[in-house]
Amino acid sequence: MNSGRNSVLNAKPVAIMGGIRVVARIRPQQNSELEKDCIVSATGPDGDASSQPTVVRIPSFKNENEAFSFQFSSVYDQASTQQAIFDNEITPTIKHLFNGFDVTIFAYGVTGTGKTHTMRGGKSLAERGIIPRLLSSTYRRCRKIEKDSAGATSVGITLSYYEIYNDKVFDLLEAPEKRTMSGLHLRDNGGKTVVVGLTERPCKSLKEFEKIYDEANVNRSTSATKLNAHSSRSHAILCFKVTMTTGDDVRVSTASAIDLAGSEDNRRTDNGKERLVESASINKSLFVLAKCVEAISQNQARIPYRESKMTRILSLGQNNGLTVMILNLAPSRSYHLDTISSLNFANRTKKIEIRELENEPITKGCSRAVPTSTGASMHRQPLR
Ligand code: ADP
Ligand code: MG
Numbered sequence: 561m562n563s564g565r566n567s568v569l570n571a572k573p574v575a576i577m578g579g580i581r582v583v584a585r586i587r588p589q590q591n592s593e594l595e596k597d598c599i600v601s602a603t604g605p606d607g608d609a610s611s612q613p614t615v616v617r618i619p620s621f622k623n624e625n626e627a628f629s630f631q632f633s634s635v636y637d638q639a640s641t642q643q644a645i646f647d648n649e650i651t652p653t654i655k656h657l658f659n660g661f662d663v664t665i666f667a668y669g670v671t672g673t674g675k676t677h678t679m680r681g682g683k684s685l686a687e688r689g690i691i692p693r694l695l696s697s698t699y700r701r702c703r704k705i706e707k708d709s710a711g712a713t714s715v716g717i718t719l720s721y722y723e724i725y726n727d728k729v730f731d732l733l734e735a736p737e738k739r740t741m742s743g744l745h746l747r748d749n750g751g752k753t754v755v756v757g758l759t760e761r762p763c764k765s766l767k768e769f770e771k772i773y774d775e776a777n778v779n780r781s782t783s784a785t786k787l788n789a790h791s792s793r794s795h796a797i798l799c800f801k802v803t804m805t806t807g808d809d810v811r812v813s814t815a816s817a818i819d820l821a822g823s824e825d826n827r828r829t830d831n832g833k834e835r836l837v838e839s840a841s842i843n844k845s846l847f848v849l850a851k852c853v854e855a856i857s858q859n860q861a862r863i864p865y866r867e868s869k870m871t872r873i874l875s876l877g878q879n880n881g882l883t884v885m886i887l888n889l890a891p892s893r894s895y896h897l898d899t900i901s902s903l904n905f906a907n908r909t910k911k912i913e914i915r916e917l918e919n920e921p922i923t924k925g926c927s928r929a930v931p932t933s934t935g936a937s938m939h940r941q942p943l944r
Contacts, residue, residue, distance in 0.1 A: 662881030671822030
């Protein structure tokens with residue numbers, strides 16, 4: 561595909577049919593949760609407890625003597641580590657990223673089930689989540705490519721980070737005081753959705769990434785406080801673009817890591833008036849996501865992506881490349897109904913077929929905007 565020639569004209573995108581890889585992760589019980597209330601378990605196929613779990617078991621809400629089983633590509637039990645999930649589920653996607661495909665990883669689940677822990681994680685090396693590990697592996701690979709090519713190929717990384725709150729897009733790499741309350745607009749570009757005017761910051765090392773990411777996460781909570789919200793009620797989207805340059809050949813692909821807002825059914829919680837506005841729009845975007853998944857799985861001609869900004873950006877099954885969904889689950893009874901509803905959603909999602917489009921190489925100096933799968937900026941970094 562990457563012919564080494566100076567033109568994009570010969571390059572045709574390669575379409576490969578694939579599915580969304582859906583994996584479930586059950587978080588450990590917390591101190592406040594009683595062992596006897598643990599109702600969710602991971603088993604191997606046919607209930608075999610010794611093999612790699614692929615099945616989540618949960619009792620029926622109405623009749624606890626009856627159990628439901630949901631099968632996924634992999635299931636991670638309460639004892640699973642950040643490292644194991646990263647090694648098994650994310651490491652294989654990095655190769656695709658450097659082969660010119662986009663990658664989307666998103667965490668779905670009720671608030672308190674471990675989405676942020678899985679994506680961002682804690683400070684210690686062992687507790688680091690998918691996002692810092694992904695960047696760490698990416699930088700390692702960049703250095704290797706540059707070394708192996710004796711400098712003939714250079715690799716640059718740029719970052720974008722934004723949140724969608726109340727169906728508005730806010731740039732987390734911009735100082736909170738610079739943000740307008742109306743947020744940023746979306747635009748379609750070459751079949752992909754882009755966020756207009758989003759910051760794209762070049763980032764040379766893992767250390768630099770960690771600094772930018774930590775500051776942006778403070779921004780996230782600052783804006784959350786200002787808007788009287790909590791981060792569990794916004795969708796956070798981190799995108800990084802990998803630009804590989806060999807002579808005049810330039811290849812760009814994007815990885816997107818998304819920590820979705822909590823999927824709980826707010827009709828069952830005691831929300832005040834303000835919370836209701838938020839809940840309605842969070843519920844709306846997740847509700848639209850469920851409608852999209854339903855429509856795709858039924859092969860409907862019209863998929864209602866445009867009914868919310870999150871679904872427009874995520875555009876499941878459409879040009880978002882290799883896609884991994886992590887379904888975060890709490891093991892305890894207090895989450896019972898929401899857990900069943902999350903499992904049903906994930907069960908439909910795993911049936912979605914996606915087209916992996918290989919990004920076309922572009923010619924240095926070409927002024928074409930490069931759209932990215934999950935809404936990276938219209939602003940191109942100058943190509944080196
Ligand atoms: P969410 O983002 O889905 O609302 P969090 O990631 O904030 O959930 O997790 C809720 C709590 O559970 C946090 O205190 C978090 O540290 C803890 N937690 C979640 N998953 C794990 C895990 N796999 N191991 C240890 N603690 C976890
Ligand atoms: Mg969270």
